[in-house]
Amino acid sequence: MTAPLGLVVATERTPNTPHQFQFWTAIDSPVGIGTIVRVDGRQPVDGHIPHVYGVVTEGFSYTDLASPLFDVLGHDGDPGQAAFAPTERAEVRLYVAAVLRHVPEEPLQPVPMGEVFLATEADVAIALRMDSYLREDANTGIPIGLYRSGGMDSAIYLDAEFLVGPEAAHLNITGVSGLATKTSAVEWLMASLFAHFPKSKGSVAAVCFNVKGPDLCFLDQPAELEESDRAMYETLGVPCAPFPDVRYFAPFKADNVSLNTLRSNEELLANVQPLTWGLREVLQFAEVLLNRDDVDAKADALIDFIKERVLDRDFEDRVLKQKHRVRSFADLEGWFKDLLSGMEDQGNEHWRTHHVATIRKVRNRLSNISTRCAGLVTNDGHTSDLPWGDFTDRAVYVVDVALAEEDAQDLIFARVVSKLREHLERRDLGVTHVVVFVDELNKYAPADGPDTYVRKMLLDIAERGRYLGLVLFSAQQFRSQVHRRVVGNAGTALYGRMDGDELATPGYAVLSAATRTKLATLSKGQLMVRHPHFTQPIFVSFPRPAVMRGRDGMERFPQAADVPLDVGVLRQLRRFEPSLTLAWVQDVIGLYEDEDVLRALHATLAHAPEKAGAYFKAQFRKIVGAAPAPAVARTPLRALPDDDPYAI
Template identity: 55%
Template sequence: MIDPSEKQTSELTQVGRVVATEQKPNTAYEFHFWTAVRSPVGIGTLVLVETSDVTVYGVVVEGWSFTDLASPLYDYIGLEGDPTTQPMTQRPEIRCYTAAVLRIEPEEPVQPVPVGPVYLADDAAVTRALRSDGYAEKTGVAVGAYQNGDIHCPVYLDAEFLLGPEAAHVNLTGVSGLATKTSSIEFLLQSIFASNVPEVACVCFNVKGHDMLFLDHASDVDSDHALASRYEELEISGLAETDRALYDALKVPCQPFANVRYFAPYKEDGYNLNTLRNNLEISGNVAPLAWGLTDVFKFAEVVLNRDDVDAKADALIQFINQQVINAKNGFDIGDNGPSIRVQTFADLERWFERVMKLMEGEGRDKGQDQYRTHHIATIRKVHNRLSNLVTRYKGLLVGDENRADLPWGSFEDRTVYVIDIAGMDAQGQDLVVTRVVNELREHLEKKTLGVEKCIVVVDELNKYAPSDGPETYLKKTLLEISERGRYLGLVLFSAQQFRSQVHKRIVGNSGTSIYGRMDMDELATPGYQVLTRAEREKLATLSKGQLMVRHPHFSQAIFVKFPRPNVLRGADGVRLFPTAADMTVEEVIFQEFKRLNPAVQRNQVREAVEQTGVESALEAFNRVKLGRPEDPMEAFRNTCRKRADRQQPGASTPHGFGAPAPVSLDDPFAD
């Protein structure tokens, strides 16, 4: 028998010999070999067969073992029916494996694998087997390490096939709760940022819990760090030495993300951010997401109930979008009043008011039932639905012009933009994802995003792009990205628990597929029948940090191990930085200005707020933030003073923040 520790040839360790029988012949794509019982070979092990003429690289995809026992009955008879009997002689046991060919050198002619010695692949052999010798230096992105015993060989993806233009997109599948999907995406992003890929940013949607809310904090800190005692007190477990060793082997800096910006909509109160990352210690890089009419109107079919948007309503919505909202010099309603510029929900409310007044009012058009070919009933219905949007998406949509958005046009290289929509309902999440992805696409098309490539991370893909169900706008958007994104530089990193439940065109267009531990039911679906039974069994039992990777350069799936990302886990993050209670408007304003200028006093804010009232102060605060003046506190006080002056008796009350106009009792479509 071969002792695996003994036979070394050309620095490679021989572990077996190729065998070919009539029943199990070798082909150009598959070969069989046997090993000693204690050989370090298993499913996923990379091996090579070396003869004088050819070198064949393969990955073990199946294994079986047997003895010379022809029938279990023989064993039963031999032991006289007593399984506790110890036979005098152990039958010899053979371990046989089937390996799928990864590469043959020379590549022509394509011939069956010859009989010869089988060696464990070393670092160089792994690189050649995976064809990464051609791109590792230039466009390689480490996805993990191939591990066999003490061997930790980096496995590289080709950035041109990961982020385009040759191929693009990554799809991850794995059961929840094993730190597979989120962790592997985080590590892959770290690896991409550490690679030679030029100008790339990432937009992540945090759709549940606190998974991605602490990407800018390390999983542990040095003893001299300001937070060291709190880490220790909370017993936050840092990275294991094996993880750090993996980082070293993969040449990826073992650090949290250096540049992360967070975005979250407001809560319904309109001033507290709807995110778990609201602890004052770390909320400085959390910006609000507040969209106005022009931001979301073109996604009307996302925000409106599908049953509401019939052909007539759709025609009116298109009319408003094309001719009212986009009217350069304002829209002439035809009521002899001034042209109206519709830029906010409040403007639109005024537009509806004037149109309705025109149709129902005193003038020559009194009693008309159509306006510009749109029936009054349709107008009332659309008015009702649109005016409800601000209420329905309270916190995200704002009625006035105090918008807050992602920094379109000034995206920065190696920066992660996390949009926390975990606190939103499903429809709100749909709206955010749809609009952000569309904006990214449009900016990348025009090359105005600020970076060449942008990765969009979407979890729970089987919710957003299911294989069955209605054709939603979001699904169409995701399909378009998956099919055209690689030309634009818009790359989809999608994840889900059940790949079989995701639209086929999205997973099919993913150049790279990554699998974590899988559910056996999922593995039984037809999409996994290309894998051997042993591979499926291994997938069902993968431990944390282990993945199976399929990539255009790999002719077979490869098992790799990746380190736990050096970022603070969500659960630890909320312990270290507990979620703060909701604050008053005054407190929100004070904290924000204090962050910008520590000299700001609370009573300065209190006086300004008392001067103009809460809502008005909040509007003033938002306006000041948008203007980014040199002295925000002073600008805020001035704005409040002016507003207070306007609010003197006789001055009209401004429209309530985000509140829809009162609905007419005559409106048959009023809810």
């Protein structure tokens, strides 16, 4: 029998309630804010001794001094004399705890007077209701970290049913920037999810949007971990290794040959794929790039017309000088030119109900897209995309948009999420659950500001995603500035170290002052967790992710410098056929324009053939070298008369 840690106390002024109680402890007790305790009642209720589990939310310490002045007087105003006082004043450590659980649950009564004990590992499981989902026959626990108290470590589990759905879903993490807590926590949790997600619940993959820096660029590279971290991995049953199956996707730079990612080191290119879309893919999401001021109902109608009637089909019209088959932005530009020229020639202001001004406006806006999203949107119509329909269980797909323009980021996010949703609805994605990780939610789903397409999509995932298996893991610095419905729908919330100003916002009023103070001083590797099964927030420690930190990765695998076209082509082709040489590439592309080379390269990348060199070479049309033609002796049709008077 362990010794009690404290005793429950209550007075008329500060009585205990069913949801809160007070207890005092010895001065040297290992209790702190966040400690989980168990109260054993003294009197049985309905034949059962009540047990109450609580988490410490506030602490007080005071002495029997009625006024600080008495202490001043007692030391003759000299603080240095305090050390010589033969007796230390009586001091009390009084704690307030919020109730986590009553056992038995009914009748729900105020917390009884009784002895207080530090919660054991079994107590922690009961207190957090983990016993309901850690059953041997139906274990849906996903380790989130270790609860540490009094020299004891207890594994804390989230319920997969409430993290990935369908009961509840989504996770949101808040914390100040610069401590790597948010990214680290998500990387750790994804590893934990992949290790513990029950096979019976299906398969799971993750799509991570890398929106800043190299944070997520080295998920497949190992980290140097300390022994304490390795021990935590072992305790929590998660492999201490980088993700085995990670695929990167990044748009090109404006040169259309170098990948626009910080993971461009040649050593790491094997699993980096270009992310390029053609006209068809972009037009589906024109709304993302064209705001309401740009696109009124009339323009919308024309864009719909182009999508339905022009794109990817032979199109003829009496106004047009020729038949068009529009597959790329270049084709579309040609179509617009022909159409506007024809209208001018015929003196028409309208074409099929569309006014010439609307046509010019839409032409302008759409043409702009290929410029604004250079590197992502190809002019030649070639597409290199995520493996829709072919997603793999426990794989991570990182879409690196950190270096992309804002418009391109929005477009990528909107399209990827829409496609995920579309495939999950049809159940043909390849996996049954997808975790989408989005950082900087302050930017993508702000509480105020314009109602953007991206925000609408995030709201849609947050509110309906769990039914599809589409789960949002989101992060931001200021939770208070994110749309309420996005964070409100997150069943699980994690909090790293918080900014004082943020903690002063009304959203944190439910936390005690001590808990807020603890949040403001959390160190790396510590989190406060809220989860539907936990009636109060719980503090846990989690290990450093077993993947290389972005900063370390950038030192070990520096970003490749911009290279000439031939070198860029070689890098891309070598991913499929490493034996290719620069001389060979130069020989193949020497006679062709850059545009032709890129078209050939994109076609090769899109098909990813085994013999990439041969395929690439086959994409070029035959060009015959120039050579002087031999002089040919020509015979006059009729001989001139010798006496021709007009002959010269």
